[in-house]
Amino acid sequence: MSEKKERRHIRLRGDRRSVEREPAILVGGYRPGDLLVGEEPLEELERLAETAGARVVGKVVQNMRDIVPGTYIGTGKAEEVKRLAEQTKAKCILFDHDLTPSQGRNLDKIIGIKVMDRTDLILDIFASRARSRMAKVQVSLALHEYRLPQLKRLWTHLERQTGGIGLRGGPGERQIETDRRKLVKQIKDLKDELKDISGRKERMVQARAQDHFLVSIVGYTNAGKSTLMRALTGEQVLVEDKLFATLDTKTSTLKLGGGLEALLSDTVGFIRRLPHRLVASFHATLEEARHADLLLHVVDVSSTFAAEQMLAVEAVLKEIGCAKQETLVVFNKTDALTPETEIGLSQLQRQYPESVAVSARTRAGLDQLRDEIRLRARETGQPVTVSVHAGDGRTLAFMATHFFEDQRAIDGEWITLKGRATKHVLERLATTAGSVKILENGNGHAGGNGY
Numbered sequence: 001m002s003e004k005k006e007r008r009h010i011r012l013r014g015d016r017r018s019v020e021r022e023p024a025i026l027v028g029g030y031r032p033g034d035l036l037v038g039e040e041p042l043e044e045l046e047r048l049a050e051t052a053g054a055r056v057v058g059k060v061v062q063n064m065r066d067i068v069p070g071t072y073i074g075t076g077k078a079e080e081v082k083r084l085a086e087q088t089k090a091k092c093i094l095f096d097h098d099l100t101p102s103q104g105r106n107l108d109k110i111i112g113i114k115v116m117d118r119t120d121l122i123l124d125i126f127a128s129r130a131r132s133r134m135a136k137v138q139v140s141l142a143l144h145e146y147r148l149p150q151l152k153r154l155w156t157h158l159e160r161q162t163g164g165i166g167l168r169g170g171p172g173e174r175q176i177e178t179d180r181r182k183l184v185k186q187i188k189d190l191k192d193e194l195k196d197i198s199g200r201k202e203r204m205v206q207a208r209a210q211d212h213f214l215v216s217i218v219g220y221t222n223a224g225k226s227t228l229m230r231a232l233t234g235e236q237v238l239v240e241d242k243l244f245a246t247l248d249t250k251t252s253t254l255k256l257g258g259g260l261e262a263l264l265s266d267t268v269g270f271i272r273r274l275p276h277r278l279v280a281s282f283h284a285t286l287e288e289a290r291h292a293d294l295l296l297h298v299v300d301v302s303s304t305f306a307a308e309q310m311l312a313v314e315a316v317l318k319e320i321g322c323a324k325q326e327t328l329v330v331f332n333k334t335d336a337l338t339p340e341t342e343i344g345l346s347q348l349q350r351q352y353p354e355s356v357a358v359s360a361r362t363r364a365g366l367d368q369l370r371d372e373i374r375l376r377a378r379e380t381g382q383p384v385t386v387s388v389h390a391g392d393g394r395t396l397a398f399m400a401t402h403f404f405e406d407q408r409a410i411d412g413e414w415i416t417l418k419g420r421a422t423k424h425v426l427e428r429l430a431t432t433a434g435s436v437k438i439l440e441n442g443n444g445h446a447g448g449n450g451y
Helices: 003-007 043-052 075-088 101-111 118-129 133-154 156-160 171-211 225-233 276-281 287-291 306-319 339-351 366-379 393-402 423-430
Strands: 022-030 054-063 092-095 114-116 213-219 250-257 260-266 294-300 327-332 382-389 404-411 414-421 436-441
Touching: 022 043, 022 075, 043 054, 043 092, 043 118, 054 075, 075 101, 092 101, 092 118, 101 114, 101 133, 114 118, 118 133, 118 276, 133 171, 213 225, 213 287, 213 306, 225 250, 225 260, 225 294, 225 327, 225 366, 250 366, 260 366, 260 393, 294 306, 294 366, 306 339, 327 339, 327 366, 382 393, 382 423, 393 414, 393 423, 414 423, 423 436
Parallel strands: 022 054, 022 092, 092 114, 213 260, 213 294, 294 327
Antiparallel strands: 250 260, 382 414, 382 436, 404 414
């Protein structure tokens, strides 16, 4: 089956092949407790649809006690969706839920136009945003793993061949089996390639960690992570008012003052009910987060669901192995607070007393944030006294950006610095024979390079 026939994707707003945004109807079937208190049904799905380039022409909400096994929302409601689609000339139905292959197949038959579930929509957005080879491989792997159980639905036209004696295993079923084997092989090849890329990525991140304090920005999608990174580093990173604007990790230098520097990485945004296969596939992209010395958890405090979004991010961090990492909560978008969200911010600040409140857009609070990052970076080092030969400009330049200096003294041709340094910095200094003397470190060791 061709990629074009199999993908059935929404044409994106920025795609040159697209003449206009695709009209779509949003559908949600909610049981008690499915929605957050005060949450508007389909609100997040509408943001996802707009990000994908769809034009919402109708909405259907079904309040129900239980999921209907065959169609999720029931045949009657599906017929209602069909009539609305005919009236609005919709080309696509977007469900705010994950559908089983049989539910998707039944809905396709009843409604008669393309039906996509939440996972399919998010995968479509990720596919459009992937730029690096790593991101493309990760998205392709997630797409292939999603398509594998969907094969029968994608070949619904073959179901017209009536089964029975003499027809079992006919051309339709043989084609599905051929496609299944092809997908299985492609999944294996993608996993092998991703394993290779991940290995290189991990080695690269570990090499950075040898010399730099690593800071990684995490948070709910559209919390202002990229805006904050631009404000802190001056790097011209992509900033869009869309979900999942950042997919490929971007790393830039963060100046902490006094010549000291750290490396700051932006990561893909999280979301409630993020498809598990995406979390699994994007482990390599989140390599910076797993190796970071400090996580900046950026929270949009202008959202009435800031607390719930924080829980969603914490759940994903736990899943990727970052639950125990040092984290600094950054409450962003303070310039957009309302009386209601101001109360919410006060409550969250009591819950996270060491947090920092900022506005990345107006740059309010950024100096305090830099100071806090510098303090956290300093605390990772151990007390040490180092003497460097005045003629060793290379080592002195390295010390200027990697050593937390408290005191300095000059004795002839030697410059003695007292302060803090990380283990990796001390190990590097210990290999600089002749021009560096580690006089004392936090373990009480002293003398020459006897670290």
